[in-house]
Amino acid sequence: MTDRKAQRLTKPEEYAELLDQFDTFLFDCDGVIWTGPTLVPGMTDVLTMLRSKGKNILFVTNNAKKSREMYKKAFDSFGIQASVLNDSLESVIQDEIFGSAYASAIYLSKILKFPADKKVYVIGEEGIEQELKSVGIQFTGGTDPEDRVFIPSGDYSAIKNDSSIGAVLCGFDMYVNYKKYAKAHTYITNNPGCEFILTNADPTYPAGGAFYPGSGSMSAPLRFSTKKTPTIIGKPHKHMMETILAAHDFNPERTIMIGDNLETDILFGINSNITTLLVLTGVTHEAHLSGENKSDTVPDYVVQSMGDFAVLAEKK
């Protein structure tokens, strides 16, 4: 248990002082920009204000179902401006959406320099496939109807090794099944040096006010069966920052991570050595910040809502 305390900001002058300290704002989305289907009040004004001040904005999300292109539609539906440039790697520098599917593709291409003659076996949906395509990496599995089937009990004849598979990438897949698990297990255990990568390790996925098994849970059978420790890309893991820095140019010292989740967003900022700001519009409430059950993960700053910064826009 640490004695470090977060600084609580409530006054317009405190908000203004904070903004002056940073050039780049990394935002988590659900719980910060919107909560489920509802935009957090004031957020449109806040984002417009940040842009008018010349701040860099990046939306950093663990959601592995969606490509940046697909994620942009969520922003569009709220009337929020977010850029996506879907051409060469060089031109994504202004790209504002950074999801764990894209981060995994960047990790493979820029960090691992994944060989052009090798393929990635995907447990995941369209979003991951789109992002692998965007960086020119070959893949199998994913949405292939051949793998969206049940194999008869006890019949392993469809499971054969493919030595061209150099990595298994697991994200969120509503069509997960035994064939996919058995193929991925076979590739990881038979192909020397086969990478085992998770887009993210979130245990649950929120939908309609309830929680369901998330990406981190979907990949759990492979962690058990292969006994291999996967490389996890999404928040709170440092690979997420490593991939953002591989695709974007900014000074981490003048960067702040803004999120609603202590164990993903805030821990990600801490693991990445950047300043952190917690908002209370999502999964974290006052009770998590003090008292006996308080978390060991302490943000630098806390505000009630990122929308509260809109007061600075109104003053203009």
Add this chain to the structure above:
Amino acid sequence: MTDRKAQRLTKPEEYAELLDQFDTFLFDCDGVIWTGPTLVPGMTDVLTMLRSKGKNILFVTNNAKKSREMYKKAFDSFGIQASVLNDSLESVIQDEIFGSAYASAIYLSKILKFPADKKVYVIGEEGIEQELKSVGIQFTGGTDPEDRVFIPSGDYSAIKNDSSIGAVLCGFDMYVNYKKYAKAHTYITNNPGCEFILTNADPTYPAGGAFYPGSGSMSAPLRFSTKKTPTIIGKPHKHMMETILAAHDFNPERTIMIGDNLETDILFGINSNITTLLVLTGVTHEAHLSGENKSDTVPDYVVQSMGDFAVLAEKK
């Protein structure tokens, strides 16, 4: 690392001395009685000899796919006599086959006294259903075609809580899918006191000389998503012995567990405070017993093959 050493038996008089010490012989099957499709040489004679000496024999297997009735067919195919009495609980005392599906059913009925008006949600196949039926426990899921489907990505409308579910039982299921995981997650997290039980936690399942994800891996998404620790019935866990003792009458002090796997069979014997005998016809080899990489799990006795005891039958 322990300094305890296993006693290696190689001579007929050593085999005879061992037999005299025990009345009840608990056998693992694959790797002991047979290896894949091949009967271990001498085993038919050894089992006949044990029976002629009035020994109790129990085949204790983690295989959760099969009911006792289904497992008996495997014995029949090798020409090995094994009793199955499929009527009331009282009459299973002479029953020689004890699988983790049956053990789970016994655990629910005899140990937990599972309420008659509650249902078990099954992730598993026919074998588990047969065993739950044999002890009169209500269940849903399992082989129901309604749950052997893929639900559309992002559509959680088919997932509703059912407050009559009092336990989730996970075994081996080649038809596992997101709907099953989401339903099981919902029952475990919404129904107060809902039991979370695994037939066994074997990470892999051997088939045709290769390994594939096993029961313990199939249930891993629920361990991650619910953050609940399941009750594990199969070897090496003590619940397996607890359920055997609930169904059979014997003296543990004159009982020996015979198996090929240090981490399931032998550890099960140690956890259950009974004598253990390792055979080298399965997954464990000389290299696991000495040198730097030796296991911390040390059996009381080691023999090359249980079939070697046939020398005693020939002498008669």
